[in-house]
Amino acid sequence: MVIIKRKELSLAERLYLPEIVRGLTVTFSKFFQKPITRQYPEEPLPTNEVTRGQPRLVVKDDGNIACVSCGMCEAACPAYAITIDGGETDRAIEREPKRFDIDMLRCILCGFCEEACPKDAIYMSDELELADYSRAALVYDMEKLKRPASALRKRMDYVNHINDRWRT
Amino acid sequence: MTKITVNGREIDADPKKPLIAACHSNHVEVPHYCYHPGLEPVGSCRICQVEVQQGTGPARVMVACRTFPAEGMVVQTESTKAHDTRRECLEFLLKNHPLDCPICDKAGECDLQDYTYSEGQGEGRTHEPRRKLEKRKSLGDVIVLDEERCILCSRCVRFFEEVTKKPQLTVADLGSRSTIATFADRPLTGNYQGNIADLCPVGALTLSKFRFQARVWNLVKMASTCAECSRGCSTTVEVLRGGEVKRFRPRENAEVNKWWLCDTGRFAFGPVNAKPRLDGSHNRASLAQLCNLLAQDAGALIVASPFCTQEEGAALLEFVRERGAKALFLSPAPNALKDDLLHTGDPCPNRRGLTELGFAPLAPSEIGSPRTLVLVGERSAELAGAALAMAQRVALFDTQASSAPNVALCIGVATHVEKSGTWINVDGKKGVLGAAKPPPNAVRPLPNLLTELAALLRAQPAPR
Secondary structure: OOOOOOOOOOHHHHOOHHHHHHHHHHHHHHOOOOOOOOOOOOOOOOOOOOOOOOEEEEEOOOOOEOOOOOOHHHHHOOOOOEEEEEEEOOOOOOEEEEEEEEEOOOOOOOOHHHHHOOOOOEEEOOOOOOOOOOOHHHEEOHHHHEEEHHHHHHHHHHHHHHHHHHOO | OEEEEEOOEEEEEOOOOOHHHHHHHOOOOOOOOOOOOOOOOOOOOOOOEEEEEOOOOOOEEEEOOOOOOOOOOEEEOOOHHHHHHHHHHHHHHHHOOOOOOOOOOOOOOOHHHHHHHHHOOOOOOOOOOOOOOOOOEEEOOOEEEOOOOOOOOOHHHHHHHHHOOOOOEEEEOOHHHOEEEEHHHOOOOOOOOOHHHHHOOOOOEEEOOOOOOOOHHHEEEEEEEOOOOOOOOEEEEEEEOOOEEEEEEEOOEOOOOEOOOOHHHHOOHHHHHOOOOOOOOOHHHHHHHHHHHHHHOOOOEEEEOOOOOHHHHHHHHHHHHHHOOOOEEEOOOOOOOOOOOOOOOOOOOOHHHHHHHOOEEEOHHHHOOOOEEEEEOOOHHHHHHHHHHHOOEEEEEEOOOOOOOOEEEEEEOOOOOOOOEEEEOOOOOEEEEOOOOOOOOOOOOHHHHHHHHHHHHHHOOOOO
């Protein structure tokens, strides 16, 4: 059995009122400070290039999707969230995805897909919100995943910068 | 047999076969691109170099595919010298090889990729641009050539020279501009073109029907047997995500098809992928209905499909014998695809097996117009053809429903890629079937259905 000795109170503490005043000083001083509570969802969370949100597909400046459906992200995905079916195109790069699904309910936002991609085609965006009325609606298809390269530019630069540190 | 020493281990080698064959049969890995056990070795890729020492001479680096075992030969496959030489060869092979593994269909089963991962250096040392050649050159309906990826191993050229004996390809032009080309740019012909896509050690020759269809590591592979003729070539069925069959590839079998497969068999995934499939949801009602039909007509004609396995055949034989009927299987006329390499022209994959069990062949024209016709097994309606319409009532065990007006009932069965079993080919060799994917909802094995039907019939009161 452990006996915990009660703390000896000082005279000021035993007088009760001074301690009440001290506590209320802290409370009232906060009235004059900037509030730290965030009014989510009216007020969105701050994001930056380090934010690892949901994966999104890059649409290059020429309007074509950067993905060549090589299946590296699909293979790297630890949650089996990605399903890709490839197909042929007439462009110089002969291959493109015909179907690119990410099951956002399976996605654990680990960023392995971003790391695995040899074509800089999938990046973790700063989009974090995920809510809908059905599970099927949360399996995102290619149209829902496409983002222009400009929207992902900051993240792309950041990831390239990180990768450069390991380059010999 | 000759005694040689490979990596310090003494092995018996066949002096008529190249050194690389002796290494491979003793589980010593020697990389190779141009060498193929089914083709004459030419030693053009130089990647199989090993250190060979003979008698009192110095150790030399030699290509294992063009060196033949001699008594007392000492071979080092993993010595520094052999490794360095192979690495240099690899660097030259990769000099002009495009870096498009993410796009290339061969990625994942590419010999060049595998060896580059295990042995190659991380970065190239050349700064010159890689050569630019045609990326998609059609060589007929079956094959698409990517000239940039080609490492000029000439396996495809030798295949047409040595196996089909009808040379169709050649190495055109000189030096770094060399490419694989057909004579006078004519498209490839023949029923064996698909084999060169399998032979190609890189992704230069691709099948137009498989291009960009699937990543090879996503394909579930299962040993099977080709259903397109009575040769029964050993194949591997490759299924994407448990759904569609994407490829049939030859599986090495020295007694039947060696390493080859004809295009008819290779691209025969139409019937096994056909939709809509007949599922087993009405099995109970259909079996009861069939039981009534059979009880009313003691002379019902029961005909097996030549696609029935030995196991299904045995179950059907028991059922038919119990009824005192004749055991018959559908035997359509031979088709015109017969050639002198593999295709027998006989569309019945298990003709020999069913005959050995005691079934007699029945041509569709001999069916006549029975009161009740029961067709049992995959593709039976298709093989019966016009004869189906002659019968008054037809009960069908098939993979797809028939809309013919006289078909009284259909019961779903599995295709040959959805069940395991045995076929016996024209030469009496056994061919295995493996279940590469699950059959549609509630489809049950044919023997189980027949057992249930027999039990139902026994419970039926005797016909008046």
